[in-house]
Amino acid sequence: MIKHLIYIGFIFSVSFIFAQKEQINMDPRTGVNPVNNRLGTTKLDSLSQRDEFKVELSEKTKFTDYKIISFEKDTTYVDTTLAIKKDYKFNYIRKDNFELLPFHNQGQTFNHLGYTFDAVSLYPKIGARAKHYNFYEVEDIHYYNVATPISELMYKAGLEQGQVLDALIALNVTKRHNMSFAYKGLHSLGKYRNSLSSHGNMRLTYSYRSKNDKYQMRSHIVAQELLNNENGGLIEKSIYNFESNDRDFKDRGRLETYFTDASNILRGNRYFLDHEYDLVQKKDSLSQKKFAITVGHIFNYEIKHYQFKQAKKNNYFGEAYNSTILDKNSFTKLFNQVSVSLQSSKILGKLKLFIDNYNYDYRYKNAVVLGNNQYVSQSIHSNVSSVGAAWKTQIKSFALKAKAATTFSGNLNGNFIKASVRYKKDSLLAFKATFLNNSKAPNFNFLLNQSNYKAYNWQNTDFKNELTRTLLFELKSDRLLDASAQITQLDNYSYFGDTIANTQPKPLQYNGTINYVKVKASRAISYKYFTLDNTIMYQKVANGSEVFRVPTFVTRNTIYYANSIFKKKPMYLQAGITFRYFTKYYGNAYNPLLSEFTLQNEVEIGNYPVFDVFINARVRNMRLFLKADHLNSLFSPKKYYSAPNYPYRDYVLRLGLVWNFFI
Numbered sequence: 001m002i003k004h005l006i007y008i009g010f011i012f013s014v015s016f017i018f019a020q021k022e023q024i025n026m027d028p029r030t031g032v033n034p035v036n037n038r039l040g041t042t043k044l045d046s047l048s049q050r051d052e053f054k055v056e057l058s059e060k061t062k063f064t065d066y067k068i069i070s071f072e073k074d075t076t077y078v079d080t081t082l083a084i085k086k087d088y089k090f091n092y093i094r095k096d097n098f099e100l101l102p103f104h105n106q107g108q109t110f111n112h113l114g115y116t117f118d119a120v121s122l123y124p125k126i127g128a129r130a131k132h133y134n135f136y137e138v139e140d141i142h143y144y145n146v147a148t149p150i151s152e153l154m155y156k157a158g159l160e161q162g163q164v165l166d167a168l169i170a171l172n173v174t175k176r177h178n179m180s181f182a183y184k185g186l187h188s189l190g191k192y193r194n195s196l197s198s199h200g201n202m203r204l205t206y207s208y209r210s211k212n213d214k215y216q217m218r219s220h221i222v223a224q225e226l227l228n229n230e231n232g233g234l235i236e237k238s239i240y241n242f243e244s245n246d247r248d249f250k251d252r253g254r255l256e257t258y259f260t261d262a263s264n265i266l267r268g269n270r271y272f273l274d275h276e277y278d279l280v281q282k283k284d285s286l287s288q289k290k291f292a293i294t295v296g297h298i299f300n301y302e303i304k305h306y307q308f309k310q311a312k313k314n315n316y317f318g319e320a321y322n323s324t325i326l327d328k329n330s331f332t333k334l335f336n337q338v339s340v341s342l343q344s345s346k347i348l349g350k351l352k353l354f355i356d357n358y359n360y361d362y363r364y365k366n367a368v369v370l371g372n373n374q375y376v377s378q379s380i381h382s383n384v385s386s387v388g389a390a391w392k393t394q395i396k397s398f399a400l401k402a403k404a405a406t407t408f409s410g411n412l413n414g415n416f417i418k419a420s421v422r423y424k425k426d427s428l429l430a431f432k433a434t435f436l437n438n439s440k441a442p443n444f445n446f447l448l449n450q451s452n453y454k455a456y457n458w459q460n461t462d463f464k465n466e467l468t469r470t471l472l473f474e475l476k477s478d479r480l481l482d483a484s485a486q487i488t489q490l491d492n493y494s495y496f497g498d499t500i501a502n503t504q505p506k507p508l509q510y511n512g513t514i515n516y517v518k519v520k521a522s523r524a525i526s527y528k529y530f531t532l533d534n535t536i537m538y539q540k541v542a543n544g545s546e547v548f549r550v551p552t553f554v555t556r557n558t559i560y561y562a563n564s565i566f567k568k569k570p571m572y573l574q575a576g577i578t579f580r581y582f583t584k585y586y587g588n589a590y591n592p593l594l595s596e597f598t599l600q601n602e603v604e605i606g607n608y609p610v611f612d613v614f615i616n617a618r619v620r621n622m623r624l625f626l627k628a629d630h631l632n633s634l635f636s637p638k639k640y641y642s643a644p645n646y647p648y649r650d651y652v653l654r655l656g657l658v659w660n661f662f663i
């Protein structure tokens with residue numbers, strides 16, 4: 001990690017020397033740039049109508065020359081603005097975590113305040129879901145198409161001896177060769193005993209397009225290592241000391257935890273290639289594809305290792321076979337897809353037919369004999385083939401998409417269908433409706449698990465496919481609000497049964513149908529330089545609430561002042577307060593051995609407000625973030641938890657920045 005950071009530091013020091021450009025004049029009252037189409041363009045926020053300004057690089061360079069391309073091939077642009085949404089995303093996963101409840105230390109896991117079922121898949125995953133929030137999947141990797149080299153540096157202070165640094169550089173070797181290198185390193189000791197987070201994520205991407213545009217490819221290599229020390233939460237006596245606000249325990253390191261010698265780690269390496277060639281290609285006068293027949297191929301090889309380690313066995317997890325604990329498994333997958341696409345600029349749009357081959361191996365070191373004729377296999381492995389189709393088209397203001405696939409060989413059965421229609425009227429209103437139906441096997445750790453702890457050995461051959469049916473409606477309107485409504489039915493829902501008193505979980509399946517409704521709305525109200533930004537979510541579990549738990553209401557409300565200051569050297573300033581709250585519910589308990597959340601019926605969390613005070617500023621291409629997290633903990637009752645036995649963070653003042661360089 002040190003070598004990576006030194007290398008990245010060198011790159012950015014060079015970038016800094018050559019990246020400084022003159023800034024164009026801004027309106028000191030509104031922060032608006034009068035230039036309309038260059039990198040200095042002001043992009044108005046659809047809610048507040050006052051997003052912030054960008055910096056011009058040259059008279060010829062436009063911000064649209066710096067493209068960021070997603071896995072789905074949607075294109076956005078390098079954005080140096082300072083909207084309030086940037087504040088919401090300024091965390092170590094760099095995503096808005098409105099529906100997530102973080103643990104006290106960055107780099108730790110999140111509890112769920114809400115669930116979104118908008119993804120489909122034919123294949124189960126390794127499990128250890130609590131370790132995957134900072135794990136870059138294929139869909140999380142972005143590709144770049146830039147006019148000149150660019151770089152970005154993100155820094156945020158940690159808790160007790162640490163920080164997170166996410167550094168990226170993207171460059172065009174030629175106009176048709178683009179590559180990027182990024183590394184995110186996180187180290188944060190935490191306030192409580194044995195709560196260290198130490199993560200590293202390396203991403204390398206490369207994309208190419210031939211001169212005649214017939215061949216294009218994109219690829220990436222990712223190497224990741226996510227280490228967390230685990231303490232099991234506070235023991236009962238320490239919970240009393242915490243809640244009674246005992247002065248002797250203001251130093252949270254004095255509070256006793258269940259163990260101080262445990263850790264888990266998730267490692268992963270992936271090699272990905274997606275390329276296609278146009279057998280037939282006809283273009284119109286604007287060089288847009290009018291008709292094309294394309295063959296494509298996707299290759300994805302990935303291996304993951306999960307490990308739980310403990311220097312000495314602990315009764316917290318029950319009886320053990322050995323005095324020292326070392327549980328390890330691995331998951332290897334090799335995925336290949338071959339496709340043929342027909343594209344037409346008319347109503348047909350683009351139709352893609354594909355066939356997949358998926359080879360997987362979920363494995364432990366040896367098989368285990370438990371006695372009483374009970375046997376736990378060494379591995380689950382097979383080769384699965386599937387076939388499917390995808391279609392999309394644009395008819396006037398309507399965009400239609402559909403995708404379906406089903407397995408036809410191998411020991412995994414699965415199928416899905418997902419369809420959506422989107423209506424957009426200029427830039428004022430967009431409405432989208434999505435339907436999906438998905439059947440797939442539960443994650444592998446529900447089906448097979450081995451451990452030195454006796455209660456954590458199982459093999460389930462009778463688990464059925466999980467069935468998910470979802471209707472999702474989304475509305476985005478500058479004049480009204482942004483809103484979404486989700487109606488979901490879950491059959492054969494898999495979960496880990498657990499209680500606080502008995503920490504020996506069992507993988508179970510719910511034999512009924514869970515009916516889950518979620519409605520979320522966002523609206524910002526502005527007056528002069530003040531804005532009130534509101535997001536509220538309502539949830540209801542009509543059937544199955546005994547195993548599927550969510551709070552009824554979740555809200556986040558931010559009031560802030562925003563304005564440009566200083567005439568000669570403009571600075572855009574935001575200052576405000578964010579209020580967060582969710583109603584009381586039986587939040588799931590965290591199990592560090594499995595890196596999973598488990599059902600519990602003894603402790604309710606929530607019904608506690610959190611106030612954060614922030615001052616954010618933008619100077620040229622740099623955004624500064626200063627936040628007093630959980631300010632009200634200085635005087636409020638100590639009743640704040642992320643999960644049973646795991647307190648949420650106390651008040652802490654943290655500084656961070658995001659800095660873009662254009663070379």
